[in-house]
Amino acid sequence: MNPVQFFSQPWLNGATWAALLTLPVAIVLLYFLKLKRQPLEVPSTFLWTQAIEDLRVNTIWQRLRQNLLLFLQLLLVALAILACLQPGWRGSQLVGDRFIFVLDASASMQATDVSPTRLESAKQTALGYIDEMKSGDVAMVISFSETARxxxxxxxxxxRLRTAIKxxxxxxxPTDLSEALRAAVGLAAPGRSAFEAGDVQVAQAKPATMYIFSDGGFPQVDSFTGLLEFAENQDGAFREQPPLRGLRPVFIAVGDVVTPDNVAVAAFTTEQSPVDEExxxxxxxxxNHGMxxxxxxxxxxxxxxxxxxARVRVPAKREGVASNLASVTFSLGSMNEGVLKIDIKAADSLSIDDxxxxxxNPARRSKILVVTAFQEGAPANPALVIAMKTSAIERLAIIDYADTAILQDPxxxxxxxxxxxxxxxxxxxQPTEMPQANTLFFGRAPLAGGWSLTPVTDDxxxxxxxxxxxxxxxxxLNLNNVVILNSAIVVAPQGATELITGNIGSLFAISPRQGFEDAVLGFGMLATDDQGGSWNTQWWRDRSFPVFIYNVVRYLGGSLGTLSTPSYQPGTPVLIRxxxxxxxxxxxKPDRTSTDLNRDGQATFVFDDxxxxxxxxxxxxxxxxxxxxFSVNLFDAMESDLLVRDLNINDTTVKATAGLVPIRRDLWKWLVLLALGLLAFEWYVYNRRVYI
Structure with missing residues (x-):
């Protein structure tokens, strides 16, 4: 609590103080000298006795009588002198009349470096801000992780605001601040309506202060269209903050200023041994995110x-050096079923990543179809057939071959x-319609989805x-010795990953498609010109080609063909095939509750819980x-690193502030009101002749 402070004024000089301090003395002296005579008829023999009493009353050494008016007048003068000192204390307040409270509820806010957790601490701070709101102020509350609510x-x-915070x-x-910014900008824009009685309709965009309560544990926000240029601001506390379409972002950092220690499980997978597949x-x-x-x-x-x-020594975190990793491998023998859990038993500030x-999963052989040209009832491309006849691939998948004419078969x-x-x-x-499956294209590209093959115009x-x-x-894959006669340049859709790069451009790329993946190779095994049946590349003779086909079967054939199960981050929609x-x-679910899903599309189910x-x-x-x-794990280095960071929005740094603007709260005004009350009470006592 801030101590009371006193502020002297220039007119309170020595002479003024001397005059003020003489008032109590003068009041006391008046009560010393004041005669207490009342008209009364008495026998003459009592006159001398009464005269002696009056003499005693008016002597300066006479003990002061108990008188309520005297004490009230002294107290009134004391309050007046104290009010002249203008006592008060340092306080704080919100600036403006419209506020948006944005609270981070992501995984890192479970950290216990501040009691009881970062989120609970943020909620208590936000509740204090709501208490500072003045009559007529309006506010809204948004919580966010990778989505905003x-x-x-x-x-x-x-x-209602307090209830929403609680x-x-x-x-x-994980965390994505951009979703919260979009929600704040959208709701503060014109055209919004109130949802409940008592909510304030937004008829037009008005300036508002957006308080962001977070530990800053998320990537910077890039290309956010809600940001405007810097504008002059008369409020000193916000002069360095950029507006967001009329919104002023104020970052309230949550977390210990000293980065707490935290060790996280960064990855956990199961797979067949490369030495013995059994x-x-x-x-x-x-x-290790500690020092x-x-x-x-x-x-x-x-x-x-x-x-x-196993006991594992994890190196300390060092600036700019990725040396804070350690790993361990457990041999499980021939185990092929069960739920595994790894626990590092770390006494740190965040338990979810421990x-x-x-x-x-019991291994299931995936189903693969190869659509290729046939000659005399057999595939005309023996390279694919030979590469897929290995024992390793036969354990993983069932391979079927079909002529290109099957694409027209209903x-x-x-x-x-x-x-x-x-x-x-x-x-x-290439098919006319993309299948509900992963695909690999040799020398062709899908007809839709942003794919195309561009011929090379030179020699x-x-x-x-x-x-x-x-x-x-x-x-x-070692592709240094691969010779290719002709290849097109692979033009992939946005978000694709280029896997093989050539002197002419991209030769091989992969891109997601509604829960599936499409891979496109810019060249085929066989030539496509008049030299039908001739080889376009000798890659099929190189030892890297069967390795490539094995990778295709393992990866694009689906994770159900191996022992491992896919892992997702919390909140990620899961596509179940x-x-x-x-x-x-x-x-x-892990807590044994269940959810029934109906088919979405042809052979997929979407689970979003x-x-x-x-x-x-x-x-x-x-x-x-x-x-x-399938498993759900955090596996997010940004969430596990509990360092409190400044916000970065469109390359603009929003530093942490106290949030509230410091002000001086006056006490002397209340003292003057109290003095006026005492004056009224003294008048009442005087007129009613009240004594004690």
Whole structure:
């Protein structure tokens, strides 16, 4: 609490103070000298006795009589002298009359470096701001993680605003400030209407102050169209802040100024051993976001039972150096079913990233269709047939071959649209409608979706310059000796990933498509000119080609063909693909509650309630064994790094501030009112002749 402060005025000089201080003395002296005589008829023998009493009363040494008026007058003078000092204290207030309170409810706000958590601390601060609102002020409340939620529209009802703040729930999701900014700008724009009685309709855009309560644990916001240029602002507290379409962003940092220690599970996967495919391994990676080296005890359990443990030393975080990672591998033997959990038992400020989950699915062979030209009842491209006849691929997938004429077959079109295949390979041919499956195109491109192949206009022979060694499709590929006679330039849609780059441009790219992925290679194995049947490349003779086909089967063939299960971040919509024509599936969450889903599209189900951390199981109606499983884990370095950062919006830094503007709250006005009350009471006492 701020102490009371006194402020002297220039007119309060020595002479003025001397005059003020003589007033109490003068009042006391008047009561010393004041005669207390009342007219009364008495016998003459008492006259001398009364005269002696009057003499005693008027002597200066006579003890002061108890008199209420005297005390009231002294108190009145004391209050007047105190009011002249203009006492007061330093306070704070909100600036403006329209406010938007934006609270971060992402995973990092679970951190306990401030008590009890960052989110609860932010809510308490926001409640204090609501208490500072004046009569007639309006405000709204928005919570956000990677999506924004409007908790309360504009209203001047502070009780409703407090309830909205208190009802904000913690999430396990990552953060995206841009969604909250869009919501704030949209709701503050013209045309908005009130949702409930008491909410204030927005007839036109008005300036508002947007208080953002967050730890800044998210990437900078780029290309946000709501930002305007800097404008002059008369309020000193906001002079450095840019407006957002009439909104002034004020960042209220939540979290300890000293970065708390935190170790996170950054990755957790299961896969077959590269040495022995009958053996299974679990791989875990840990990331240290503190400034000191940490030793963690990683415990691995299967279906809740202890399985293995390891002590891992995780290096400290260093600026600009990615050396704060450590990993461990567990051998699981021939295990192929169960739910695995890794727990590092770290006593740090964030617990959600101390654990991670993975599920082992019984291996299922994926279904792959190769559409290629036939000659004499057999595929005319023996390169694909030879590369797919390896024992490793036969364990992973069932391969079917079909002539290009099948693309006109209504039965095939129905199967492709129903998701009967996990992967369809189109060898120098293209369908009229894209299937409900992953695809790989050789020498052709999909007819829709932004794909195209651009012919080379000069005589340059295509030469491979670089390949993405991190992507699963091109991993472990050495393409230095690959010779290509002719290739088109692959033009991919926005958001695609270029995997192979040549001297003429992109040669191989991959792009997502409504839960599936399409990969396009700019050249085919066979020549397409008059030299029918001749080879366009000798890549099929190089040892990297069967490795490439194996990568295609493993990656585009679908994760159901391996032991591993996909992992999603909390809040991410999950696209569930099933075989056949299943109409309804049931998704069982980690807390054992379930959700029934109906088919969306041909052979897919969309599950949008993956908010809990753990393993989810998908069941067909009436079945006791799950069709498939998937896990939900945080796996977000930005959320796990608990450093409190400034906001960055369109390359503009919004630094943390106190939020409230400091002001001086006066006490002397209340003292003057009290003095006037005492004066009125003294008048009452005097007229009523009240004594004590």
């Amino acid at each position: 409007v908790e309360r529209e504009f209203t001047d009802n502070r009780s 009802n904000i729930r913690q999430t396990n999701r 053996q299974t391994q679990a791989f875990a990676q840990f990331e 000191a080296e940490v030793v963690v005890d990683a415990e691995l359990t299967r279906d809740g039972a202890f399985l293995d443990a 654990v991670a989950y993975a599920a082992l 039965q095939h079109q129905q199967l492709a649209a129903a998701g009967a295949y996990d992967l369809i390979i189109y060898d120098q041919v 340059r022979a295509p030469v491979i310059i670089d390949a993405d060694q991190l992507h699963p499709l091109t991993r472990l 099933t075989e056949g024509t299943i109409e309804t599936v049931r998704v069982v 993956a908010n809990q951390q753990g393993v989810y199981q998908v069941y067909e109606k009436g079945q006791s064994r799950p069709l498939q499983q």
